[in-house]
Amino acid sequence: MIPVQGVQNQTIAVLGLGRSGRATAAALREGGARVIAWDDSAETRAQAEAEGLALADLTRDAGWRDPVDALITSPGIPHLYPQPHPAIAQALRRGVPVDNDIGLFFRSFGAADWAAFDTAPRVICVTGSNGKSTTTALIHHILRETGRPTQMGGNIGTGVLALEPPVDAEVLVLELSSYQTELARALTPDVAVFTNLSPDHLDRHAGMGGYFAAKRRLFAEGGPDRCIIGVDEDEGRYLANQMGQSPQDDRVIRISVEQKLDGFGWSVSSRKGFLAEWRKGRQIASVDLRGITGLPGAHNHQNACAAWAACRSVGLAPRDIEAAFHSFAGLPHRSxxxxxxxxxxxxxxxxxxxxxxxxxxxxxxxxxxxxxxxxxxxxxxxxxxxxxxxxxxxxxxxxxxxxxxxxxxxxxxxxxxxxxxxxxxxxxxxxxxxxxxxxxxxxxxxxxxxxxxxxxxxxxxxxxxxxxxxxxx
Structure with a gap:
């Protein structure tokens, strides 16, 4: 568990008591907060109460009788469109800050014992419409196969606050949905990955513009050291343009399965099943992806490009990444x-x-x-x-x-x-x-x-x- 920092003796309300909500409540209590909680399901509330959580009906005025310092909401609960959940509407009317577990994670990730580490832990975050689960799992697999300490969580696997405090040189790999990125008050990944964009969750985001804006926050708000961006759609090309100072700015790594990208400072592309990494006009690595059982098809080749770029960003060698590709079994139910x-x-x-x-x-x-x-x-x-x-x-x-x-x-x-x-x-x-x-x-x-x-x-x-x-x- 990663205890939440900066909440000592505060009263924090938690809305939604599923997997991430329960982990959030536990991490807040570990950080010294008094937690009150609510869930729309009577069965879930009963389970939470049996686990010792104090309940308050946050949808009604009576639930806010005592001062509340912040409301932490689960990602599936709408806070703006199509309309705010009644409990969030209460918080907005009262001026109570609304956040989620991702925001708490980023403000609590660093710790005093890092001063003794040779290499500070790092965070890779992956977002996009399609392929983000496979990309996240593939990055995590490569890191593990090459001997780097690593954990995986977020929208896949373990909730972010239920992860263990990182050790020296560890890399945490997080899948983040638009529901998670649009609300987090702190977003500071070391490496951020945008796979692609296609219409999804449009009612929640009031259209494609809102959906893209939620994804874009990971980059614009987060200020990552390295941005890995799929540029096969207009939105990706726009995002890469916004994050880079020039075509040669290698803080932005463009990825594609539709075009050759040899005119940029750093790029990774796949055409006809061959992955190629280019830096400053020179091809420095090439991999034949066609025979890799766990990565079939162009959509998985895009995932491979994104994972390759992320792993190169944290210092892994091409030959080690390629070897790990071959042992990747893929995620269940996805090719x-x-x-x-x-x-x-x-x-x-x-x-x-x-x-x-x-x-x-x-x-x-x-x-x-x-x-x-x-x-x-x-x-x-x-x-x-x-x-x-x-x-x-x-x-x-x-x-x-x-x-x-x-x-x-x-x-x-x-x-x-x-x-x-x-x-x-x-x-x-x-x-x-x-x-x-x-x-x-x-x-x-x-x-x-x-x-x-x-x-x-x-x-x-x-x-x-x-x-x-x-x-x-």
Whole structure:
């Protein structure tokens, strides 16, 4: 745990008592604060009270009877758009500062014992629309494989205040969502990464401008020593332009999978599966990414470029980063190779719940036997038609199976209904060189509680095939 600094004898209110909220309350109490808390769920409040937290209904005037020094809110709770949560509205009316655990983390990260360290700990923060979880996990994996002490947290894994105080030369790698970056009152990463931008959470941010502004705060407010910025969209090019003093300013590392970037002070790009690092007009490293099982497709090559640049920024050697790439297994449910059976590759991309992510998954492989379907989104899969030639056959499951079948038209397909039948049919019909790809292009809620459970079921079925065991239900 990282105790919160500067709260001794203060009364701090915590709104939202999920994973990050409970960790925040504990870190505040460790720092000497008196904590009062609230959650909209009666069940969650009861659990918190059983753990010794004092409750106060922060949505009502009575909850603010005693002076409150600050309100710390969980990231999923809206503070401005589409409208402030009633408890946050109370704080805004009263002039009580509103912050989140990320802000508390950055103001509490340094400690007196750092004076004895040979190398000060550093923080790498990753944000963006797509790929930030994989990029964060890949950076963490590379650091661990090369022997650097490291922890991972934020929007992935452990809440930031539940991390352990860092040791000498440690690198903390944090994934930060727009919900986290838009409110934090302190943002001081050593290295900040922006992967890309595509429409998401627009109601929360009142449009694309607000969404981009929330991401941009990590750079504009944070003042990182090194900015790693994907420049394949206008927003990324604009951000890189804002952060650099000239094209040769190597405090900004541009990354791309669409263009060669040899005219800048420092860049990392990937074209046709080859990663290249350029510095001051010279190519100083090159890596063939095509055979790296855990990083298939252009979208993962962008993640690799971002991770490469981040690890180079903290002093790792190219050969060590390349070696670590090969041992990266990928994140569960994100283009994850589950098994290779008889020359057939089985890939779990259950996280591909929308067209954008399904498009990236289909674009990463050839000779695809595609398992798709579930609670389809508006418009179905018609927009994926340019990728249909990659599909040898589609096996359609769930609520949208018949709608998808109509849109597939002449592309071979079969409505099979269930995951068990899809895996069985794909196994019977696949040939060496094929890839069986679960990329549903749909939400899971018709047959599974979430995409993780859907991916876990697929994985269990494939592993049963690999071992010859009875197929699990």
């Amino acid at each position: 994850q190779t589950v098994a290779e059976i008889g020359g057939v590759r089985w890939v779990n991309d259950s996280k591909a719940t929308n067209l954008d992510s399904a498009q990236k998954a289909l674009g990463a492989f050839e000779n695809i036997r595609w398992i798709a379907g579930g609670m389809g989104k508006e418009g179905g899969i018609a927009a994926l038609a340019p990728l249909f030639p990659r599909i040898r056959k589609a096996y359609l499951i769930g609520h949208s199976a018949r709608d998808f079948a109509l849109q597939l038209s002449d592309t071979p397909h079969e409505v099979v209904g269930t995951m068990e039948e899809a895996v069985a049919r794909a196994s019977a019909e696949s040939e060496p060189g094929d890839t069986v790809l679960l990329a549903p292009a749909s939400a899971s809620f018709d047959q599974y509680p979430n995409f993780e459970k859907r991916g876990e079921h697929f994985t269990a079925l494939v592993q049963a095939l690999a071992t010859g065991e009875d197929t699990p239900g």
